[in-house]
Amino acid sequence: MAKQEVTAGVDIGGTNTVLGLVDREGRVHLDLSIPTHAHEGPETFVARLAKTIAEMAKQTTATCDLKGIGIGAPNANYYRGTVESPPNLGWKGVVNLVEMIRRTHHLPIAITNDANAAALGEMIFGAAKGMKDFIVITLGTGLGSGIVCNGSLVYGADGFAGEIGHTIVDPDGRQCGCGRKGCLETYASATGICRTVSELLCEERNESVLREIRPSELTAKTIAEAARNGDAVARQAFEFTGRVLGLKLADSVAYTSPEAIILFGGLAQAGELIFEPTKRHMEESMLNIFRGKVRLLPSGLKEGNTAVLGASALIWNELPKR
Amino acid sequence: MAKQEVTAGVDIGGTNTVLGLVDREGRVHLDLSIPTHAHEGPETFVARLAKTIAEMAKQTTATCDLKGIGIGAPNANYYRGTVESPPNLGWKGVVNLVEMIRRTHHLPIAITNDANAAALGEMIFGAAKGMKDFIVITLGTGLGSGIVCNGSLVYGADGFAGEIGHTIVDPDGRQCGCGRKGCLETYASATGICRTVSELLCEERNESVLREIRPSELTAKTIAEAARNGDAVARQAFEFTGRVLGLKLADSVAYTSPEAIILFGGLAQAGELIFEPTKRHMEESMLNIFRGKVRLLPSGLKEGNTAVLGASALIWNELPKR
Numbered sequence: 001m002a003k004q005e006v007t008a009g010v011d012i013g014g015t016n017t018v019l020g021l022v023d024r025e026g027r028v029h030l031d032l033s034i035p036t037h038a039h040e041g042p043e044t045f046v047a048r049l050a051k052t053i054a055e056m057a058k059q060t061t062a063t064c065d066l067k068g069i070g071i072g073a074p075n076a077n078y079y080r081g082t083v084e085s086p087p088n089l090g091w092k093g094v095v096n097l098v099e100m101i102r103r104t105h106h107l108p109i110a111i112t113n114d115a116n117a118a119a120l121g122e123m124i125f126g127a128a129k130g131m132k133d134f135i136v137i138t139l140g141t142g143l144g145s146g147i148v149c150n151g152s153l154v155y156g157a158d159g160f161a162g163e164i165g166h167t168i169v170d171p172d173g174r175q176c177g178c179g180r181k182g183c184l185e186t187y188a189s190a191t192g193i194c195r196t197v198s199e200l201l202c203e204e205r206n207e208s209v210l211r212e213i214r215p216s217e218l219t220a221k222t223i224a225e226a227a228r229n230g231d232a233v234a235r236q237a238f239e240f241t242g243r244v245l246g247l248k249l250a251d252s253v254a255y256t257s258p259e260a261i262i263l264f265g266g267l268a269q270a271g272e273l274i275f276e277p278t279k280r281h282m283e284e285s286m287l288n289i290f291r292g293k294v295r296l297l298p299s300g301l302k303e304g305n306t307a308v309l310g311a312s313a314l315i316w317n318e319l320p321k322r
Numbered sequence: 323m324a325k326q327e328v329t330a331g332v333d334i335g336g337t338n339t340v341l342g343l344v345d346r347e348g349r350v351h352l353d354l355s356i357p358t359h360a361h362e363g364p365e366t367f368v369a370r371l372a373k374t375i376a377e378m379a380k381q382t383t384a385t386c387d388l389k390g391i392g393i394g395a396p397n398a399n400y401y402r403g404t405v406e407s408p409p410n411l412g413w414k415g416v417v418n419l420v421e422m423i424r425r426t427h428h429l430p431i432a433i434t435n436d437a438n439a440a441a442l443g444e445m446i447f448g449a450a451k452g453m454k455d456f457i458v459i460t461l462g463t464g465l466g467s468g469i470v471c472n473g474s475l476v477y478g479a480d481g482f483a484g485e486i487g488h489t490i491v492d493p494d495g496r497q498c499g500c501g502r503k504g505c506l507e508t509y510a511s512a513t514g515i516c517r518t519v520s521e522l523l524c525e526e527r528n529e530s531v532l533r534e535i536r537p538s539e540l541t542a543k544t545i546a547e548a549a550r551n552g553d554a555v556a557r558q559a560f561e562f563t564g565r566v567l568g569l570k571l572a573d574s575v576a577y578t579s580p581e582a583i584i585l586f587g588g589l590a591q592a593g594e595l596i597f598e599p600t601k602r603h604m605e606e607s608m609l610n611i612f613r614g615k616v617r618l619l620p621s622g623l624k625e626g627n628t629a630v631l632g633a634s635a636l637i638w639n640e641l642p643k644r
Contacts, residue, residue: 133478150474154577156580157453157579158579159579160611161471161577162577164577168572171607180609250490251489251573252577254485254489256476256577257480257483259479285490287488290482294479
């Protein structure tokens with residue numbers, strides 16, 4: 001029997017790095033997780049990563065044929081094959097990750113950031129299969145985005161395109177981690193909705209179960225639970241988040257006229273709580289020629305493996321071109 | 323001697339339609355203008371247009387070989403080859419312009435809106451030669467935009483992408499012709515700066531030569547002249563316009579990370595009066611990873627022929643593909 005062609009999908013996180021061998025249909029043949037131990041520095045990390053990939057290939061050598069390696073990592077640059085001062089890894093300067101892995105693995109290797117990998121994952125395996133123009137919005141700690149136009153991911157002149165989370169909602173708005181004020185991700189993200197709850201608890205006098213939770217312990221999940229139980233402040237927080245996000249997604253539609261926008265990540269798990277107000281405000285705020293045309297969809301990737309599937313999709317997407 | 327290959331560039335305006343035969347280097351071999359007479363309806367117009375192109379080809383038959391026809395028109399759809407309810411032509415519904423011209427001219431023919439044609443004009447003949455990622459902003463009566471990513475114009479799922487003029491500056495802001503409020507073009511356009519002057523004349527008590535001009539007679543050119551003569555209100559108007567435009571261009575950079583943004587059209591003629599504040603506010607508002615990287619450039623197309631060059635570029639850009 002012919003061996004199954006697979007690529008390795010690698011998602012480098014601040015705590016753990018998750019790996020999987022994924023075939024062209026998105027089936028994961030082997031997956032595992034190693035601690036990132038970023039403090040040991042990039043050289044040590046890459047040596048362990050390369051060894052782990054080699055072991056995975058060896059372990060599946062009877063059934064799988066490894067064709068390439070795709071990597072999702074914070075602050076990754078697709079063009080240069082680098083990660084550049086990734087904040088949650090603590091590595092300084094520019095790390096030539098692709099070049100370092102290529103020393104031991106003579107295969108096609110590519111790297112991009114998590115949000116772009118998610119977009120390619122949706123295109124190859126998920127909700128955007130067969131689409132040529134779409135946007136994936138990752139609502140996690142921040143707001144990441146991957147923009148696909150005419151079947152290709154938009155990297156831009158320097159490889160850093162797709163920062164919709166850092167478009168400005170209000171120049172005098174909330175302080176953002178990027179140093180500026182009022183970025184979309186300070187409102188529309190798991191962190192953003194927690195800030196919104198704090199603001200509402202201060203402005204309103206409603207009773208709310210959220211008043212019993214320490215702000216430091218508040219999560220998007222807790223707020224979603226409270227909203228499902230009818231808590232007025234929690235519901236208001238989702239309405240506000242959907243309004244801000246919907247307005248900015250109407251802008252996104254004016255830029256690239258996507259067929260669909262896919263909401264991905266922790267806050268998107270809240271389902272209709274976030275989809276309904278976002279869709280409603282997006283439609284209300286949209287230029288008439290676009291109204292009723294753009295679908296707002298949940299991720300089509302299986303829970304748990306999404307980051308690995310995205311990273312694998314990155315390199316599957318390259319392989320026909322080589 | 324071999325004949326010179328040319329394409330016909332056609333710019334359909336509300337009053338006049340301008341035509342030119344343009345070679346691959348952007349030289350115009352013959353150009354002329356016919357009245358559009360839109361009230362006669364699309365059939366009559368297209369018959370006159372097709373006849374004019376045939377006559378131009380005949381007149382230059384000794385030296386030129388017509389290879390294709392490119393058309394810039396309001397509300398044009400590239401995918402469908404149509405113009406759809408163009409407001410300044412008064413044609414109702416969908417007019418299959420490309421199909422109608424193809425009845426008499428068996429050549430490659432393509433159509434797009436004026437802003438997209440301008441972007442292709444800059445890419446093939448102008449300031450964006452050799453660039454793969456850039457945005458052209460047309461500051462005319464409204465604000466048009468053409469976005470190029472990875473060497474291709476972004477048309478989006480429905481062919482109507484690139485409506486940066488209809489991204490929202492302020493949801494409670496100025497009434498826009500599109501029926502919504504606070505669109506960028508109500509601030510950053512030749513019309514927008516006139517509205518800003520009216521607002522400033524009401525809010526401020528400064529003396530200003532602009533108080534002597536009827537609002538209906540105010541133009542971007544008059545405001546530029548007043549600003550050059552040191553008029554404080556006129557200067558404030560350019561500062562305000564540059565602030566609003568610069569902030570939104572910083573958002574544009576976050577979307578597609580262009581190498582350059584090119585300002586085109588009537589208001590861009592004001593030169594440093596509009597470039598300086600726009601550039602300054604764009605840099606101030608930009609995410610740090612993009613700062614200092616994006617050039618703000620004037621059009622590289624010769625005055626007068628810009629629309630014809632853009633329309634011609636549209637079809638030159640297609641020809642290698644066919």
